[in-house]
Amino acid sequence: MKKILLGATCVLLAAGCYTPLNNSGVATTKPWLEISAKRTDFDGSQYDSCYRFNLRFFPQEAAARLDLVDSCISACCWRSEKDSVTLDFNKNFKKDLARYGKAYYFTPGQITLGVSHSNLVNTTRVTTQPKGIIKNDGRVKLKYKLVEDPVRLAQLAQDEAQARVRQETKEKWEREEAQAAAQLADRKALLAGAKAILQRTQGGKIDHYFYFMNKNYTKQGWTFWLGERQLAVTPTSQKDVYTVSCKAFVKLGEFPQHLRQNTVPCGIWKVNLQDATATPANKLAKEIVNLQ
Numbered sequence: 001m002k003k004i005l006l007g008a009t010c011v012l013l014a015a016g017c018y019t020p021l022n023n024s025g026v027a028t029t030k031p032w033l034e035i036s037a038k039r040t041d042f043d044g045s046q047y048d049s050c051y052r053f054n055l056r057f058f059p060q061e062a063a064a065r066l067d068l069v070d071s072c073i074s075a076c077c078w079r080s081e082k083d084s085v086t087l088d089f090n091k092n093f094k095k096d097l098a099r100y101g102k103a104y105y106f107t108p109g110q111i112t113l114g115v116s117h118s119n120l121v122n123t124t125r126v127t128t129q130p131k132g133i134i135k136n137d138g139r140v141k142l143k144y145k146l147v148e149d150p151v152r153l154a155q156l157a158q159d160e161a162q163a164r165v166r167q168e169t170k171e172k173w174e175r176e177e178a179q180a181a182a183q184l185a186d187r188k189a190l191l192a193g194a195k196a197i198l199q200r201t202q203g204g205k206i207d208h209y210f211y212f213m214n215k216n217y218t219k220q221g222w223t224f225w226l227g228e229r230q231l232a233v234t235p236t237s238q239k240d241v242y243t244v245s246c247k248a249f250v251k252l253g254e255f256p257q258h259l260r261q262n263t264v265p266c267g268i269w270k271v272n273l274q275d276a277t278a279t280p281a282n283k284l285a286k287e288i289v290n291l292q
Contacts (some may be wrong), residue, residue, distance in 0.1 A: 027123045032138030033115070035124055036076040045119050050076035053085070053113065053126075055134065058141045061104050065089045079115055079124075087111040089142065101152035107143040108133065191233040194242040194271040198231065198278040202289070206246065206266050209288045213264070217252065223259060225251040229266070240273040243281060 026035040026046070032054045039048040053073050057063040065088070068074035072085050089106040096103035112129040134140050210226050217224040227249035234243050246266035253259035267285030271278045280286040 025122075026117075027121075029123065029125045030134075031136060032134065033124065033126045034076070046117060046122070048078055048080045049117060049124060050078050051115055051124065051126075052076040053138075055138045055140055058139065059104075059144060062089050062106055062140070062142050062144070065092055065106070079117065083116065084112065084114045087113070093147075097147060097149055098152065101150075101156050102146055102148040104144045105147050111140070190240075190273065191242070193273055194233045194244055195231045197271050197273070197276050198244050198246070198269050201276070201278045202267075202269060205288050205291065209266060209291055210248065210264075212291060222252065222254050223256045225259065227251065233271075236270075242271045242273070244269045244271050244278070246285075 026038055026049060028035060034052045034054050035049050036052055037050040038046050040046050051072065052075065053071070055073055063073075066073070071087055072082070077085070088110050090109040093103050093105055108130055111133055114127045114129075115124060116127075117124045128134050206229075214224045214226065229246065229248045232245045232247075234245075235241075236243055245268050247263050248266055249261065250264050251259040251261050265284060267280065267288050268282040269278045269285055270281040280289050
């Protein structure tokens with residue numbers, strides 16, 4: 001009986017020690033099975049370990065079908081919580097086919113890996129189903145075919161064409177909006193320039209006109225309050241030539257407590273942006289220029 005046990009132990013030792021020890025000091029039956037950590041009792045006997053499958057897939061699209069963490073490939077799993085893992089390569093096949101109109105179908109569709117440990121020989125064992133599907137260096141080579149759904153592909157092509165038309169329409173609208181905004185900004189700049197030229201060249205004359213007006217009303221015993229001045233700019237048929245109409249808001253009355261609000265014109269002017277000049281365009285503007 002002792003000879004039988006001794007012989008069995010030797011066989012187990014031979015089976016468990018042909019691969020190098022992992023970092024945790026535990027031997028495995030496959031080089032691609034890694035033991036990252038272990039748990040031992042007071043006697044030093046292992047009762048749990050965290051294992052990881054160091055696998056490489058061909059084609060690489062097969063790996064995209066897996067949760068690499070849950071499958072114990074990119075992270076280790078504790079054997080006490082999960083001693084068996086099933087790699088399901090066709091789990092999302094129908095979903096991908098319905099979504100993209102084409103999808104890879106792998107054979108075999110599933111690989112099951114079982115993990116167990118023997119404290120007798122300090123070796124963690126892994127079994128695979130189907131057998132031999134995983135090479136000794138961790139390569140997993142699957143057969144595959146690309147399955148296509150012509151109806152779904154046609155629908156996707158139509159959706160893509162419609163999306164492209166919508167995008168092109170949006171981009172055209174954005175370009176037109178940008179051009180319109182730029183034109184508006186340019187127009188505002190030109191209008192502001194016309195106002196500035198009038199203020200710079202004839203502003204003093206216009207101020208003198210209102211001063212003269214206030215002086216005359218004061219002589220009559222009236223109250224004259226000058227308010228905000230307003231300039232309205234309109235383009236002419238000539239390039240860079242604008243007409244600027246001037247008016248001011250005033251309050252006027254014989255008694256300060258009973259003033260009436262009114263508007264007083266201050267001339268119509270012709271402004272040339274090229275030579276930065278403002279000349280009278282009506283009788284009142286000419287009078288303002290000639291006012292002494």
